[in-house]
Amino acid sequence: MSGARIVWAPWAVLAGCAAATAASFAYLGADFIALLSGESARQMAKFAVGFFPPDLSAEFLRRVGRGAAETLAISALGTLLAALAGVVLALPAAGRWGWPPRWIGRLVLNLLRSIPEMVWAVFMVLAAGLGPFAGCLALALHTTGVLGRLFAETLENAAPEPARALRDAGSGTTLAFFYGTVPVVLPQFVSYALYRWEYNIRMAAVLGFVGAGGLGQLLYTTLSWFQSAQASSVILVMILIVSMVDVLSASLRRHLGRSGG
C-alpha cells in the first residue's frame, strides 16, 4: 500500500509542478520568444553593446571607489549594530525572564526579520533622509531579526552548567552570565555575525537603488542618466566585491574547518 504511494506521488507532484509552470507562463502572457528575437533582440544587443568599454577614467573610478568603501562601511556597521541589538533582544527571547518577555521578544524579532531589507530601506530613507545612514539602519533592522533569533536559539541550547557552578559558588546572576554563559556562546555568536556580514555586503551593494547610499545608488543614477559605460564599471566592481567575498569566506571556512576539526 505505502509502496504504491511512494511510486506515484513524485510523478503526480512533478506533473503538478509542470502544470503550475505552464499556468505561470500563461498568466504572465509575455511572449518570451518574441521578446528574445527579432527587433527587440536587436535593441537588447544595442543596449548591451553600450556597456563596453567601461569608463575607467581616474575621476570616475574615484567615485566608484568611494561607493565601494561606503558599501563596505554600511554592511560592517549595519551588522555590528544588528549584533548588539540582537543580543539585547535575544536575552528575553531565550526565555531568561519567563514567558511573557519571551513571547514579546520573539514577536519583535519575527517582525523585524520578515520585512525585507529593501522595504526597511524605503522606510529609513523617509526617517533619516537619503544616504548611507538609511541603508545602514535598514540592514541593521532586518539583520537584528535574523541574528536575534539565531542568538536566542544558541542561548537556549547553551550548556547551563558553567553559569550554575558560578551561581552555586556565590556569584551574582549578572556575573554568572558574563563569565559562565558568554564564553560558551560567544564563538557561535561571532560566527553567525560574520556569516551575516558576508550576506550583508551583497545586500548593501544594492540597497542604494532606493536611495540608501553605496554602489547601488551610483549604479541607479548612472543607469537613469543612460551612462552605460559608467554603469558598467560599477557592475564590474560589484562582481569583483561579490566574488572576492565568496573566495575569502570559502577559504576562511576551509581553514577554520581544518584547524577546528
Add this chain to the structure above:
Amino acid sequence: MALAATLPATRDPALAPRLALTAAALLLLWPAVELSELDPRALLDGNNLQVMGRFLGSFFPLALQADFLSLVLRSTVETLALATAGIALAIAAGFPLAMMVSQSLSVSRIGPARRAWLGPALRVPVRALLVVMRSIPEIVWALLFVRAVGLGPAAGVLAIAVNYAGMLGKVYFEIFEAGDTRPARAILEGGGRRVHAFAYGVLPVALPEIVSYSVYRWECAIRASVVMGFVGAGGLGQQMELSMRMLNGGEVATMLIAFLALVMIADQVSSILRKVLV
C-alpha cells in the same frame, strides 16, 4: 585578613587585553562611521519625524476596499507566477551549463578521446559566464532588463532566470562532482554514450539534492521577486513601491501582510514538495 589572602584576584585578569582589543576595533571602525554618515540626530530631525510619523500613522486602518484587494490578489498571483516561470527557465538553463563545466562525464580524463581539447576550451568560458550571471545581484539584472524590455513582469522573469541559472549551474555542478562518479565512469569505460552515463550514472545519485535545492531556490525567488518589483519588474513589489511613493500607509500595510502570507505559504509548499520528492 587571612581570608583575603586566599581569595583569588577579584579583578578580571583578562580585562586589559580585552579593553585594548575593543579600543583597536573602535579605532578601525571610525572610518566606517564617517563613510556611512552615521548620525542619529537625522532620526530626530523635526521634518523627518513628521513625515515618518504621518506615514506610520496612516498604516491603520488597512486599505480593504474591494477593488484594491483584487489588485493585491492579482499582484500576488503575478509574483507567484513570475517566480515560478523564472525558476523554470533557470533550471532549464542551469542544467546544461552545469553539465558543460562538470568533469564527471569527461571522456578525455579516462583516455584518449576525439577532440580532447574541446572540453577544457568550453569549460573555462562557461565557468566565467556562470560567475558573471550569479555575481550580479538579481535586482541589478531586473533593472537592466527593465531598461531592455520595459516595465513589467517579463523583466522580473528574465532577471530571476539569468541570476538563478548562474547559482543553480554552480550548485548542480558541485552536486555532480561531489557524488559518486564511479557508476558514470563504468558506463563510459564500458563504451556507453555520454547521455547514458549521465542518465544512469550521474542523475540517480544527484537527483534528491538537485530537487531539494531547486525547490529552496523557488522559495528564494518569491522573496526576491517582491524586492525586484521596486525597480519596476512587476508583481507585489511594484505596487508596494507605488503606494510607498504616495505615502499611502494603509495600502503598504495590506500589501506587507499579503507578502508575509505568500512567503509563509511558499515555505509550507516547499517543505511539502521536498518531503514528497526527496
